[in-house]
Amino acid sequence: MGRLLAIDYGKKRTGIAVTDTLQIIANGLCTVETSKLFDFLSDYLSKESVEKIIVGQPKQTNGEDSENMKRITPFVNRFRKLHPNIPITFYDERFTSVLAHQAILESGIGKKARRENKGLVDQISATIILEDYMASNKDSNLFP
Numbered sequence: 001m002g003r004l005l006a007i008d009y010g011k012k013r014t015g016i017a018v019t020d021t022l023q024i025i026a027n028g029l030c031t032v033e034t035s036k037l038f039d040f041l042s043d044y045l046s047k048e049s050v051e052k053i054i055v056g057q058p059k060q061t062n063g064e065d066s067e068n069m070k071r072i073t074p075f076v077n078r079f080r081k082l083h084p085n086i087p088i089t090f091y092d093e094r095f096t097s098v099l100a101h102q103a104i105l106e107s108g109i110g111k112k113a114r115r116e117n118k119g120l121v122d123q124i125s126a127t128i129i130l131e132d133y134m135a136s137n138k139d140s141n142l143f144p
Contacts, residue, residue: 002051005044006130008093008122009055009072010034015122017130021049026130028123037075038082050086053079056093056129091133093125 004023008015014037016029032040044050055076058066076088 002049004052004054004130004134005029005050006054006091006126006133007037007056008126008129009037009068009075010122011068011071013122015124015126016040017123017126018048018050019130019134023051023134026127026134028127031120031122038078041079042082045083045086053086053088054091054130054133055088056125057090058093091129091136093129 001021001023003021004019004026006017006026008017012034013031014034015031017026018029019026030040055072058068058072060066076090079088
């Protein structure tokens with residue numbers, strides 16, 4: 001079984017999270033400059049078995065796609081051409097940034113550290129996307 005990999009795609013930075021090989025635990029992996037995302041993914045995929053990629057789908061509160069989808073769609077299309085054997089799916093990422101900020105505040109990380117590590121929010125957001133995706137699939141598998 002391969003890992004699941006989640007992407008919180010951003011204009012400048014992209015958060016990445018992965019599961020263990022048994023797909024039980026989701027962990028933040030890193031934050032990558034979006035301009036270097038394809039290089040990072042190619043390198044990672046050459047070393048690790050990834051079963052599926054989950055990309056956060058940014059939506060507005062009314063359910064419509066947000067502005068960032070104009071950047072995400074070309075990324076996904078290019079990824080599918082480069083890696084046709086790895087399925088890629090979207091997952092609603094509404095409020096993940098808010099939840100990530102809350103988690104950081106509750107963790108006790110100081111204000112200075114939060115300012116210096118802006119990518120932490122992206123990494124935690126990717127982890128939340130992955131955890132939510134895993135939970136929703138687990139629930140759907142209980143009731144065929």
